[in-house]
Amino acid sequence: MQDLSPYLASTYFIEAEHPDIQSYAQKITAQAASPAEKVQALYYAIRDGWSYYPYHLRLKKEALRASYILQKDYGYCVEKSVLFASCLRAIGIPARLGFANVRNHLATKKVEEYLRTDLMVFHAYTEVFLHNRWIKLTPVFNKTLCERLNVAPLDFNGQDEAIFQESDKSGQPFMSYEKEYGHFADLPLALFIQELRHYYPHIFEQRIQSKDIIVDF
Numbered sequence: 278m279q280d281l282s283p284y285l286a287s288t289y290f291i292e293a294e295h296p297d298i299q300s301y302a303q304k305i306t307a308q309a310a311s312p313a314e315k316v317q318a319l320y321y322a323i324r325d326g327w328s329y330y331p332y333h334l335r336l337k338k339e340a341l342r343a344s345y346i347l348q349k350d351y352g353y354c355v356e357k358s359v360l361f362a363s364c365l366r367a368i369g370i371p372a373r374l375g376f377a378n379v380r381n382h383l384a385t386k387k388v389e390e391y392l393r394t395d396l397m398v399f400h401a402y403t404e405v406f407l408h409n410r411w412i413k414l415t416p417v418f419n420k421t422l423c424e425r426l427n428v429a430p431l432d433f434n435g436q437d438e439a440i441f442q443e444s445d446k447s448g449q450p451f452m453s454y455e456k457e458y459g460h461f462a463d464l465p466l467a468l469f470i471q472e473l474r475h476y477y478p479h480i481f482e483q484r485i486q487s488k489d490i491i492v493d494f
Contacts, residue, residue: 288462289338290463298344298363315370375459
């Protein structure tokens with residue numbers, strides 16, 4: 278039997294014991310009867326309660342803590358996954374972070390110009406221990422954004438994985454996974470920054486700052 282204690286613990290980034298995280302998680306899951314329903318409630322609350330916004334890339338440690346993210350109404354995949362994992366642990370459901378490089382076939386023009394590629398490096402998701410197994414969930418792309426991109430929102434039925442949209446509503450390729458980094462009990466910030474520097478050196482060399490794009494580290 279595997280030891281789940283590392284995935285229930287409060288960490289620097291996954292602040293399961295922070296009072297604000299505890300309060301938010303309890304509020305969102307108050308009407309849920311089963312663990313699956315609690316995961317669903319948090320999944321949709323975080324998917325749609327925080328707009329997906331990848332243009333403010335904050336890499337300072339304090340800005341990636343769940344209690345800080347909770348105060349905002351937007352975030353990118355790492356931020357939203359950290360918050361989701363924190364809320365799950367706060368109500369006693371084991372959770373951990375996973376990362377992968379993802380090819381985004383329908384990346385917006387701004388994203389591609391920003392990254393100089395359609396490869397999204399260190400894209401984050403959350404793994405939840407539910408029904409005696411690990412399930413990958415991605416509460417990242419909010420419903421409004423998906424509708425704008427002509428992609429069906431990624432729903433979670435309480436049973437099966439909800440990891441990414443393979444195609445848009447017309448059947449055109451949308452996303453594909455290129456490389457998996459594995460799972461982690463806490464955010465591996467040093468590895469995250471290392472991979473960003475490797476794939477997007479221009480972000481660090483030029484310290485991109487504009488009205489629409491901010492890189493803060």
